[in-house]
Amino acid sequence: MLNKINLKNILFLDIETVPEVALFANLSPEMQELYALKTQYQRKDEFTAEEFYHRAGIWAEFGKIICISVGYFIKRDGKDQLRVTSFFDDDEAILLTDFKTLLDTHFNQNNHLLCAHNGKEFDFPYIARRMIINQIELPNKLNLFGKKPWEVPHLDTMDLWKFGDYKHYTSLKLLTAILGIPSPKQDIDGSEVARVYYEEKNLPRIVEYCERDTVTVAQLLLRFLNKPLIEELNIVKV
Template identity: 70%
Template sequence: MNLTQKISNILFLDIETVPQEENWNSLSHETQQLFEKKTQYQRKDEFTAEEFYERAGIWAEFGKIVCISAGYFITNEDKNQFRVTSFFGDNEYKILVDFKHLLNKHFSKASNILCAHNGKEFDFPFIARRMIVHQIELPKKLNLFGKKPWEVPHLDTLELWKFGDYKHYTSLKLLTSILGIPSPKDDIDGSEVASVYYKEKNIQRIVKYCEKDTIAVAQVLLRFNNEKLLNADDIVSV
């Protein structure tokens, strides 16, 4: 694809989200009604709002972030090293503040951009909306108010793969499979995160899954640019 961005200027990321409450009955009556109206089109007559609540994590109005994994390249003359770090736990406010600190301290330059798979439709707006809910001032890289499309500092591997075909959707799992990249979906998938969080209470399992997705996005971009993939020894958790 001959991407013009310097790879060390890109912050790759992935988020994992869950419903704000474990159980439907923990919601206020007003919130239940609002969720019912919000999801009416998706549910149709197949599910009640209560039955559909397990999917609430995909909406920023009814979900919360439990993990943000971010990775970046350190380049030298002969090889790339990819460093990945995660912000996770029960305190969404702290997750968001810590992630904002990373952006402001290390990725606030005009040349820095964010990259995720389906990030423009999900990860980036979800993070921004949850920051607004928590009254956290948006960092520059997420504050898109007044920006023209070509001024938005975001890359999306799904969008790149579309090549202008707006009807086309390809999952990260499918993309890694056809490009010969190790699959990040060898343990759980997104539909199981809420159960792992609330039932198993295994946040480390979610973090591992989230970091694998972040690494996979970086690998996809390398393949798009016809560059050598990362080996296990090239990846460092920090």
């Protein structure tokens, strides 16, 4: 039961991704052809593969992670405090290795859970795939080989909102609006991340955006548990 989960055992997270290289022309001819094949269904006849390349970051085969933000609850002075930190780097292997170290050293117990919005469809598999591509051994929390569904240590706030309706997609922005949670979309949104990264070269701006989404995922779970939202003064960046 959800209400029996200890909040202190949950690592909330969000990732930001971009195309692995800035331009379609930077891909090898083989990768250009493979991208065209991969995106054929989504593009139909409306866009060429090059015109559709701005969306390459959503596929782990053609994108890369530039930031993973995490949040976790601790008790401080009798009050719940949400601590938020981020792993970010232009070198994806560095941030993935640092994130793996966190999972292996601080969130490696059986009762520890990872939580993200649409995490089961996007964040968790994306991180795992990029680790394999970067030849990084999967941490236990992302290694699902041979695990039964009830053994998978993942929570997904979008999955929880579906209540068994597998056709239903609800964005984080919509849920914050209807549940009275401060919106995380105060600056940029996901469609602008690649531009901010490659054209503005402003990774810190993306990190702030990622951290706000992570806080929102934690707030969303609190609402699902019918608990008070965490106050701004109890959200601490470390």
